[in-house]
Amino acid sequence: MNFNSPPTTPIDSMQEWFDEANMLRPTPNPLAMAVSTVDTKGAPSSRMVLLKGFDACGAVFYTNYNSDKASDIQENDQVSLLFHWDDMQRQIRIQGCATKVSQEDSDEYFSTRAKLSQAGAWASEQSQPLKNRTLLMAKVAALTTKWVGRQIPRPEHWGGYRVSLDTVELWQGHDGRLHDRIRYACTDGKWSWDRLQP
Numbered sequence: 001m002n003f004n005s006p007p008t009t010p011i012d013s014m015q016e017w018f019d020e021a022n023m024l025r026p027t028p029n030p031l032a033m034a035v036s037t038v039d040t041k042g043a044p045s046s047r048m049v050l051l052k053g054f055d056a057c058g059a060v061f062y063t064n065y066n067s068d069k070a071s072d073i074q075e076n077d078q079v080s081l082l083f084h085w086d087d088m089q090r091q092i093r094i095q096g097c098a099t100k101v102s103q104e105d106s107d108e109y110f111s112t113r114a115k116l117s118q119a120g121a122w123a124s125e126q127s128q129p130l131k132n133r134t135l136l137m138a139k140v141a142a143l144t145t146k147w148v149g150r151q152i153p154r155p156e157h158w159g160g161y162r163v164s165l166d167t168v169e170l171w172q173g174h175d176g177r178l179h180d181r182i183r184y185a186c187t188d189g190k191w192s193w194d195r196l197q198p
Contacts, residue, residue, distance in 0.1 A: 037072035089173030106159035
């Protein structure tokens with residue numbers, strides 16, 4: 001990305017950075033991102049998830065709809081995403097509105113998951129107390145046996161969210177903390193940008 005003459009939208013630059021992070025592979029999970037939400041009391045919470053889709057409409061991740069993050073989103077759909085590649089001295093920060101993806105999209109992605117992950121989506125009551133891991137694994141084993149030789153269906157409580165690209169900041173680190181920063185904002189489908197001081 002040319003910070004002296006940035007493109008009119010961040011989309012191509014974001015894709016370029018994702019591709020470079022994926023190709024260089026010094027980071028085990030280059031598409032890992034921190035998802036930050038706020039609960040009803042205003043308390044923030046962050047957790048790492050994997051980016052599973054990206055285009056001009058937003059960034060997509062999948063989760064349990066009964067999870068804490070989903071509960072937060074139901075009450076406050078404003079979400080922040082953060083990608084950080086320390087070895088490349090780069091960050092991408094996204095702020096936007098989280099909405100559920102279509103059931104068809106969730107079904108399609110769920111069908112690509114490993115059988116163990118599919119069974120785990122049924123077995124795990126995400127974020128609830130777990131007395132014994134052995135009990136959880138027994139549930140997974142029973143479910144795997146139940147659907148042996150068949151496609152495991154997606155549970156209704158599991159699916160995706162798309163986070164709109166309301167603001168996007170691309171950050172490139174430099175010596176002396178004299179970093180490059182470009183912040184894009186999208187209003188009514190039109191992009192504008194500002195160069196920010198380090």
